[in-house]
Amino acid sequence: MTIRFALLGAGRIGRVHAAAIAADPDAVLAAVADPVKDAANAVSARFGGELRTIDEIEKASDIDAVVICTPTDTHADLIERFARAGKAIFCEKPVDLSIARVRQCLKTVEETGATLMIGFNRRFDPHFRAVRKAIDDGRIGNVEMVQIVSRDPGPPPADYITSSGGIFRDMTIHDFDMARFLLGEEPDVVFATASVLVDPEIGRLGDFDSASVTLTTASGRHCTISNSRRAVYGYDQRIEVHGSKGAVSAENQRPVAIEIATAEGYTRPPLHDFFMTRYTAAYAAEISAFIEAVKEKKTPSPSGADGLAALLLAEAALKSVAEGRAVRLSEIGI
Amino acid sequence: MTIRFALLGAGRIGRVHAAAIAADPDAVLAAVADPVKDAANAVSARFGGELRTIDEIEKASDIDAVVICTPTDTHADLIERFARAGKAIFCEKPVDLSIARVRQCLKTVEETGATLMIGFNRRFDPHFRAVRKAIDDGRIGNVEMVQIVSRDPGPPPADYITSSGGIFRDMTIHDFDMARFLLGEEPDVVFATASVLVDPEIGRLGDFDSASVTLTTASGRHCTISNSRRAVYGYDQRIEVHGSKGAVSAENQRPVAIEIATAEGYTRPPLHDFFMTRYTAAYAAEISAFIEAVKEKKTPSPSGADGLAALLLAEAALKSVAEGRAVRLSEIGI
Amino acid sequence: MTIRFALLGAGRIGRVHAAAIAADPDAVLAAVADPVKDAANAVSARFGGELRTIDEIEKASDIDAVVICTPTDTHADLIERFARAGKAIFCEKPVDLSIARVRQCLKTVEETGATLMIGFNRRFDPHFRAVRKAIDDGRIGNVEMVQIVSRDPGPPPADYITSSGGIFRDMTIHDFDMARFLLGEEPDVVFATASVLVDPEIGRLGDFDSASVTLTTASGRHCTISNSRRAVYGYDQRIEVHGSKGAVSAENQRPVAIEIATAEGYTRPPLHDFFMTRYTAAYAAEISAFIEAVKEKKTPSPSGADGLAALLLAEAALKSVAEGRAVRLSEIGI
Amino acid sequence: MTIRFALLGAGRIGRVHAAAIAADPDAVLAAVADPVKDAANAVSARFGGELRTIDEIEKASDIDAVVICTPTDTHADLIERFARAGKAIFCEKPVDLSIARVRQCLKTVEETGATLMIGFNRRFDPHFRAVRKAIDDGRIGNVEMVQIVSRDPGPPPADYITSSGGIFRDMTIHDFDMARFLLGEEPDVVFATASVLVDPEIGRLGDFDSASVTLTTASGRHCTISNSRRAVYGYDQRIEVHGSKGAVSAENQRPVAIEIATAEGYTRPPLHDFFMTRYTAAYAAEISAFIEAVKEKKTPSPSGADGLAALLLAEAALKSVAEGRAVRLSEIGI
Known part of the structure; x- marks a missing residue:
């Protein structure tokens, strides 16, 4: 078929x-x-x-x-x-x-x-999937603390900022999904801090360009997310999960993995500078997973509910920044 | 002399x-x-x-x-x-x-x-000093976001917990000092989350064993600290500073830096399992710095005021956990 | 077109x-x-x-x-x-x-x-190409010493051994081509050592499974090649070039780049276990280069002469093993 | 006592x-x-x-x-x-x-x-010792191929060259000892190539500054040694042992282990620039081993016989360079 x-x-x-x-x-x-x-x-x-x-x-x-x-x-x-x-x-x-x-x-x-599948491509990155698999295989025991670093090479154009819903709904949303993918338990409290460090114009448009978020679950697991709209060294995408029996991490991927040693030191080239080249394999695997779900009439994952869940976390993060306090997800109504 | x-x-x-x-x-x-x-x-x-x-x-x-x-x-x-x-x-x-x-x-x-010097030994770790020097030399531009991971190999004995003042005053306090050492600006808001994931006994004694802290400064710089009382893979001590022109990081030090490759993969030995072996060079440099200050009649650093500042951050963190909100340092009185 | x-x-x-x-x-x-x-x-x-x-x-x-x-x-x-x-x-x-x-x-x-192009795919590996580019860009000064490690995950079947022409003509030949690609000067002397360490059957068939080769050029540059037919940790493919102003190296590529830390240490998964997955990008780039040469009516590289040159080195290596001495390429006639 | x-x-x-x-x-x-x-x-x-x-x-x-x-x-x-x-x-x-x-x-x-002990300090480097221990513990099966890279930061002064006995007796000798320490079997054939690439003055003094050596044992194990008198990136000291069940390696040690990421890439500082700082721990452990041998009236290792064995390999290497052939150790008389 x-x-x-x-x-x-x-x-x-x-x-x-x-x-x-x-x-x-x-x-x-x-x-x-x-x-x-x-x-x-x-x-x-x-x-x-x-x-x-x-x-x-x-x-x-x-x-x-x-x-x-x-x-x-x-x-x-x-x-x-x-x-x-x-x-x-x-x-x-x-x-x-x-x-x-x-x-x-x-x-x-x-x-x-x-049948509806939402495009959270990072779940299909082979390295991040391997992180999840290590957790599922019990390699690190119970998940306790997740750390996500996610930084863009540079800020998007101003008109994107105004239509994207802001940093939490457009950028951190991927990290919220990744947190849910890895924590093994739903986050129920969100604390977020955000500021404008990269470009004052982003601030004038009512958005932030730098954010730190802590999510906690009912049993006390933590996830911290660190976001910046600008990393001059490239598209910085790392995850690390610490558990009762160990930890598992996925480092940045590099388009060119050489190292040059000179009198000044040992230098490796910068990271990918574009999300599409960083996540090429993820995009292909994502569509394959969708095709497989359609062929086998299975419910695809991530689903519409996953899309909603990440959006609720973004909403809670915005409220947390505005009110300077930890916000329970249950406070986020319609 | x-x-x-x-x-x-x-x-x-x-x-x-x-x-x-x-x-x-x-x-x-x-x-x-x-x-x-x-x-x-x-x-x-x-x-x-x-x-x-x-x-x-x-x-x-x-x-x-x-x-x-x-x-x-x-x-x-x-x-x-x-x-x-x-x-x-x-x-x-x-x-x-x-x-x-x-x-x-x-x-x-x-x-x-x-002449009074307080023993925040980590400031004298040669790798962390080099991080600070890279910042001072302008290698990464303006500091924006600091990330500190600090995990002990295993929890201390119960009687230590009861006399130490708790995780923020005894363990995180080193990270508070490191944050101050690296941020280039005083943190003025503290948000902390803490839970008991490692050992319920620690909870019964009124303390936590896992903590995530976000510090922010007046200009919007962030520092996130991730603490756990137990990392089975050793004494996990990493810092990373992201700035406008780059980033600088110090990875974990290893007592034995070999790698063994087998059909199961590539394995490096665990980290140091004790703070004294991890920070041997730092302890020696710390005393040398004190001796130099005494000889040259200079005010040593870190000073008593630095000791107080870190303690105020610990106090604010405790208040933040208790009240579920960001706490301004100015709220912490006598 | x-x-x-x-x-x-x-x-x-x-x-x-x-x-x-x-x-x-x-x-x-x-x-x-x-x-x-x-x-x-x-x-x-x-x-x-x-x-x-x-x-x-x-x-x-x-x-x-x-x-x-x-x-x-x-x-x-x-x-x-x-x-x-x-x-x-x-x-x-x-x-x-x-x-x-x-x-x-x-x-x-x-x-x-x-128009004839020979399939030395490794020249098109993006990482090895980047090594060559670093040399061409003068990043390491004059090339002095090249080191190539090339180990297969496991030995080929016996019938392959008998038809392949032996380890130098079938396996090392890729490294001979890589040496020529990187040395910036033709090797003119070959010294090779070979033995049977992996599988006695390979020895009975008159071949070797482990080889060390040193190539030298007229000006005194060296290239050492280390080959084994079996590396239980995967398809081991590394190059390193040392020059007057520095060095450049390409490390192994990994299909899954995660690291798991436990009480036993830090473990990364094994390398690729198959040359086709290791060199996927190289094979695609190789055909693209051929297509471009055909379209633009250029002489493709590597050419038939490159194919011959590598074969001559293999012949010289065999002679060197047989006679226990350095063999000049000029000794290899028709 | x-x-x-x-x-x-x-x-x-x-x-x-x-x-x-x-x-x-x-x-x-x-x-x-x-x-x-x-x-x-x-x-x-x-x-x-x-x-x-x-x-x-x-x-x-x-x-x-x-x-x-x-x-x-x-x-x-x-x-x-x-x-x-x-x-x-x-x-x-x-x-x-x-x-x-x-x-x-x-x-x-x-x-x-x-009681006589010879100062081959590298045997006491904690990382190299751990390599040997991994072999002794059977982690990599039978040793098959050893690779040693040993490059000095810069050439010694001319008067040292004239009194040192030349590169093989003064520099490679450490690698010969390391080869013997790791091969698990005595090398019995030496093939060496040497040239002058760094400084013509060294050539005028009758010595070489770049050398590649292959040692083989009776059972067919190989060891390759790569030497240069000048590595602008620092004192380059690496070993790697490949065996039937895996491999073990020791990478370079770094005095300052930070990494700086900028738009130009990720840079780590150069290596140690001096053998004494690189091998500080080795020198201390060496003397401790001697003290222990004296106290316990044991024969120390490395012994005088080890000193002689390394010197014989150096002699064979010189002969191999002169005659362009593999030299058996048994050819080296008084």
């Missing part, structure tokens, strides 16, 4: 998913939709798929699954439309910036019984 | 300082005081110094400096006595567990003009 | 090249030839190309280039046939085990003006 | 041993001899010991052991004198540059039953 895909949105991340679909022996890219014709044509020429409108795709009988890579504010609507149309749905995070809207959308997904 | 030392307390840490004094060409161990005669004799036989009482040392005209390694609750009294006796004083941290008592004691030191 | 490829030989390595061709936007796999129909069909179904015989491909006007992945003893014949047929040729190493036959074959290539 | 030492030669390395003696609780430095009075006085003032002549020390009844740190050409004579005088002897390598003289000297040692 070959899964026939339609790609909604042929931009940067859409192209990554198109490549993954084209490379998977169990899938084919059958349709591409994007109002920007050049983008759609480029993807189609390289990875296959005829150009169609979203309406056409919604009604098409030859499409099994859609990959939603359109702007964030269209995600919830598209999920609902394609859930009703009976297509399996892979959607880039987040479902929506409004928690109420997310809940409503997930209700539709539940009612229609649709 | 040779500085003539008296050692007060010939226990484990006293012996470390005695060795450092004996090895320094500018110092001599002239007297040792300890109510446990065997301990005093052992130090004297190995590193020199005649056995004397504290009273004798106080009045002795041939003693320039004392090293106080007695139990914590005697520190403040001894500092005051020897400040009045005109001796230079090196005292193991803390001055006292009571902030009021510390302030009172430091007032005496100030009035007498005595 | 799209280069139309025919694949000759659809076995393990043929499949790797087919994938690389299919993934390159400038190439298409148009034909597949293999007497084993299942293998040919499998490649065709996955990466395209219709099934044809070698004769058909030789005469086909729609084929620009061939990739030769057939058994070693057919390489020279096929190169000559396709050189005369005017196709660009990518051939897996070696051209032939007989130096006389290689010379004859390369003569035909020269006479026909055919 | 306290071993009373006399130090013969109060230069650079003499001072290192004096410090080790002074720091050992079982030893005391009782006498110092050096024709350079300032040097003798300096050592005496810092580590104890009265100034005496060699003649006085030879006849003294209060001296148990001597440490010979005088120029190489006096070693054999002094060993013989103190062997006859009934003192335990620690002598810096080599016993003599002439093999005949060494044999003669060792005969005297044997006849007198004197």
